[in-house]
Amino acid sequence: QRLADDQAEMIASQMSGMKQGLLVFAGIALFVGTFIIANTFTMLVAQRTKELALLRAVGASRRQVTRTVLIEAFVVGVVAAVTGLVAGVGIGAGLRSLMGSLGETVPDGPLVITPGTVGAALAVGVLVTMLAAWLPGRRAAKIPPVAAMSSVHAKASVKSLVLRNTIGALFSAAGVAVVLAATTMSGSDGQAPMGLGACLLIIGVFVLTPLLSRPLIAAAAPVLRLFGVSGKLARQNSVRNPRRTAATASALMIGLTLITGMTVMAGSLQKSIDKMASEAIRADYVVFMANGNALSPDVEKELKETEGVTATSPMRNAAARIGGETEYLTGVDGATFGDLTKLPVEDGAFKVGGDRVVVDEDTAKSRGWTAGSSFTASFEDGKKEKLTVAGVYQANEMMSGIMLDLATLAPHQTDPADMQVMVKTADGTSDATKNRLEQALGSNPAIKVQDKKDISQDIAQMFTMMLNMLYGLLAMAVIVAVLGVINTLAMSVFERSQEIGMLRAIGLDRTGIKRMVRLESLVISLFGGVLGIGLGVFFGWAAGELMASSMATYELVLPWTRMAVFLLLAAAVGVLAALWPARRAARLNMLTAIKSE
Structure with a gap:
């Protein structure tokens, strides 16, 4: 019994580390999903601006308007959380059967579903959805009834944009300063400041993304001109609503930041250990x-x-x-x-x-x-x-x-x-x-x-296996980001139905409409990809500087080939995400679309 208890304690300790690691990646996917939920509710609220304005006009208070959005978010969150919980339990049971069929030893016993797991899944699903919907609901409640009833889209005020850009600049500057300060520290002393600085910088860049979208997307204008009217319209649509573009691109940015940063660190460490082995060992x-x-x-x-x-x-x-x-x-x-x-x-x-x-x-x-x-x-x-x-x-x-x-x-x-x-x-x-x-x-x-070559190959194989595992886990965040791009484009096509119908009426054919939506998606995805790769290289360099204090042979290695692959991946995300929205836009009946409100 003592042996069984000791082994159970040891297994629980080992699984605890794995559980924490998986929760980190689940948290990343959840964080990315928060942007998509916020973006969705922002678009839903914008489409119902006149409806909400009418409620305000007949006596509804700001608090009541905000509450309606939050109750809607609560219902959506409950449905999503229950669905996710059931799917998660099913996947857990399926993985257990799969491991057994692959010859892995899986101990017999019941499928354990603790009350904590159920409570955490429901609480996280509901709270994250309501938190993401709170800001759009609050923004909708602040729109004056008369202004909202006379305009479909409520534009952000100059004051709010200046405040947002100021906050973003302060967060970004603080993040860069803390990260640079952490690089001068040694070993474990700099890990906590490095993590804090990375969080501040990511938040700052996310807040500044609407401001950054205009110059970066404008840089793609010469290429978009090659596609004629469709390319010009795609560029204009990409920057028409900077906040929406920012929220869509940021989801992809976070996933690529982590993937690029880890790739830079792994490649640099592998090179450094290879160099260490060749310099420190004279033995054959x-x-x-x-x-x-x-x-x-x-x-x-x-x-x-x-x-x-x-x-x-x-x-x-x-x-x-x-x-x-x-x-x-x-x-x-x-x-x-x-x-x-x-x-x-x-x-x-x-x-x-x-x-x-x-x-x-x-x-x-x-x-x-x-x-x-x-x-x-x-x-x-x-x-x-x-x-x-x-x-x-x-x-x-x-x-x-x-x-x-x-x-x-x-x-x-x-x-x-x-x-x-x-x-x-x-x-x-x-x-x-x-x-x-x-x-x-x-x-x-x-x-x-x-020999030293064999040792280097073993190290390379170990890093490759570790990276592949990380890529697989981070793929969750990328998949969520793809869904976000699809969601944004679908909602954008819906609210631009009248505009698309007019374009069709004056001579833009279905192919041109499809090309316009695809190029818009491609531009937004590449915008997120460039930001993500840039931040990933910066974080990879900073983490390397921290490790260099305890590893004399450390040498920064930039994986140009892999970074090019990541950029192509971002482009592929844009193209694939646009397939359904582009097809939907091209099939719109022009007369029905022109008459739509």
């Missing part, structure tokens, strides 16, 4: 267990006796008490380790042997050690030895800590095991040499023999 091969477990010391003995091997050194971890605190020591072959690695020395010399050890700069700084300092280490067998710091070296992600000679460490260990073994050969790296080493170890598939 590194031998370790494929499953991450420790190696038997017999492996190093077999390798040392293999034909063509000129030097070997294991790396063995062992815990010790130093100054009342637990510290992990790394045992190495003092005679050969210096020839198998190349670690920059900050103080003293890289000499390991007897009571001499080398220490990485962070450990030395935290303990106040320099070359020549002495300390007492208490080993696992209870015995103590006085050790002297011969040198302080620059650590990296692959090698760090206190290194001492195995001859000093081994007598204190009862069950020694190596993390890995570094090997130097007379002939360097080749397929024949690698095969010879593998055969010496019994061609055991559990033991990996890798």
Whole structure:
């Protein structure tokens, strides 16, 4: 029972991290969806401006008008939340069956649906919808009845636009300042400020998007002119309602910001670790267990006796008490380790042997050690030895800590095991040499023999797998953004029915109408894509500067090919999202459309 309880606690802890990660991506998709809900209610309220004005004229107060919109949002939110809850439970049950059919071990037991899950789903669905609808409802209630009854569209006042642009500029400036300040900090100290600055900047850019839409969309004018009247009308329609364009483009912008930022960081980290491996390791091969477990010391003995091997050194971890605190020591072959690695020395010399050890700069700084300092280490067998710091070296992600000679460490260990073994050969790296080493170890598939190229490929594969998982999760946000573009265009076509009918009447054919709607969608999507990629590169650079403080080999790598793919993805989103609205616009009866209110 104790074992079962311990395992249940361990599994719950592991699943907690996964649950938090999935909730983050769900939150991103929900955040993007908020823009679409707000945009939808803004358009619905604009279409009912005369109706709401009539209510005001016959005595309805502003609060009552706002309340009608919020009650509508409440009903929509309840329906959406219940639908989402049922769909989510169904997907959970389906995934469980799918995993079982794929051969994954899934424990038996009932499908668990907790009251917290039901409550959270309903609360989030209703609150997000009502929150997104509150501003459009409030804006509708502020329209004077006479002005609203005389105009279908209520234009934003100069005062409101100036206030919006001022707030956006302040948020953006504060975000950039905080992010730049975070890049000067070290390690974990800068993570919280970096996150705060990123949030402020994204909010600021979102608020400023209506202002940014005009110059950026105007930059596409030369290309749109190639499509004649349809291109000119598409450009004018794109900037006709900057707030609507901003809300539509912002949904796509957020998804591409995250995707681009993560791609920049992953590519830069991969390049940096490749560089670190090539600079820090002089050994031809590194031998370790494929499953991450420790190696038997017999492996190093077999390798040392293999034909063509000129030097070997294991790396063995062992815990010790130093100054009342637990510290992990790394045992190495003092005679050969210096020839198998190349670690920059900050103080003293890289000499390991007897009571001499080398220490990485962070450990030395935290303990106040320099070359020549002495300390007492208490080993696992209870015995103590006085050790002297011969040198302080620059650590990296692959090698760090206190290194001492195995001859000093081994007598204190009862069950020694190596993390890995570094090997130097007379002939360097080749397929024949690698095969010879593998055969010496019994061609055991559990033991990996890798050169620096293999290590780099493993790292690349790991980053690629991680990125693909992130792309899959962020695809939710992109799908929601696509629905937002479709929604905006469909509503826009509906409210411009009379205008489209007039264009058809004066000679613009159905193909021209379709082209106009498609180009409008393409411009809005590319606008969001350019903003997203630009912000993603900035955040990727800033996060890299923060990591560079603890990774000397860090180098910014801009994935131009992938960024071009992301821009094409934004364009594809625009084209696909416009298919149904463009077809609907082209099929409008011109006479019926002209007569419509």
